[in-house]
Amino acid sequence: MPKKGNSESSATLILNTLEIMINKEKTGVRELSRELCVSPSTALRYLQELVNNDFLEHDKSNAAYTPGLRLLQLSTQVNRGFTLPQIARPVLEKLFATLNESINLGILTNDMRxxxxxxxxxxxxxxRIDTSVGKKAPAYCTALGKAMWAFNPIEDVIKALKNSDLIPLTPTTKTEIPDILxxxxxxxxxxxxxxxxxxxEHLECIAAPIFNNKGKxxxxxxxSVLVVQKKDSNSKLIPIVLDAAQKISSQL
Structure with missing residues (x-):
């Protein structure tokens, strides 16, 4: 159980909040303020900070706060003793050996944008495109981003879309929100x-989502496949990509 007390530092209270959220499906401002023994305004400040950094999600329909992407990833890493890349790497290597095509593993960041x-x-x-480790790309026009957006709450996706610069990077980039939805x-x-x-241009990607043991x-x-060599290979690639994603999901 987290320690309580008004004299605790902000860092300690943030950590206590994370510990509470790891063990809960959801919480509210007043409930958290009681558990931390702080005022509702203080609890709200910590919750908002964690939402801003993707550790929590805020459901405005019922004012509840739930574990966010980064907290779920952290919880998985602690429970398994391995990081996501470590778990995924053998699957990625096998996929590369099978297809001899570029393989990417990605997560959402920057408020899902x-x-x-x-x-x-x-x-x-x-x-080639620069997708080195740590490199960021827009979610709205990448297969990785869309694969994850599709399985996130629609209100969060719409918010991310509205806060994104929907620029046509190529002639085929979708930039209208209704089309993307x-x-x-x-x-x-x-x-x-x-x-x-x-x-x-000249590159086509097929992506599949990876879920943790809670279905998140x-x-x-x-x-990633060169369009000039792709021909009708999608139908063969799709089940292979889906199977690889499922293998990683089963270990989380």
């Missing part, structure tokens, strides 16, 4: 996302 690459195995090809609905039904030269999407993996 961007994808950050956690791992990558690059194929030897003339056309319609595509996300399709992704939810089929279980995977496709980026058809929307982020980079925490990451996604993708395969």
């Amino acid at each position: 961007e994808v950050m690459h956690m791992d990558k195995i690059a194929a030897d090809r003339m056309i 319609q595509e996300l609905e399709l992704i939810r039904k089929q279980g995977y996302a496709v980026d058809k030269e929307e982020y980079s 999407v925490v990451a996604a993996l993708s395969v």
Whole structure:
């Protein structure tokens, strides 16, 4: 149990809040203020700070706070003793050996507006994009981003869309919110996302979401394929990508 007391430092109270949230599905401002023995305004300040940094999510429909993406990832790492890239790496390597195409692992960041690459195995090809580890890309026009958006609360996705600069990076980039939301609905039904030269010309990506043991999407993996060599390979790639994502999910 977290320690309580008004004399505690802000850092300690933030850590106590995280500990409470790891063990709860949701909480409210007043409930948290009672558990921390602080005023509701102080509890609200800590909750908002954690929401701003993706550790918590705020459901405005019922004013509840729930564990966010970064807290779920941290909880998984502590419970398993491994980081997400460590768990995923053997699967990514096997996928690369099977397909000989670039493989990417990513998570959502920056209030769900961007994808950050956690791992990558690059194929030897003339056309490349910079998706090195730590590199960020817009979520709205990448298969990784759309694969994760599709399985997040719609209100959070709409907020991320409204706060994003929806710039057409290529002639095929979707920049209208209704069009993107319609595509996300399709992704939810089929279980995977496709980026058809929307982020980079001549490259097409297929991505599948990765879920933790509570059914929350925490990451996604993708395969990047040159359009000139792709032909009709999507139908063969999709089940392979889905199977790889499921293998990682089963270990979280």
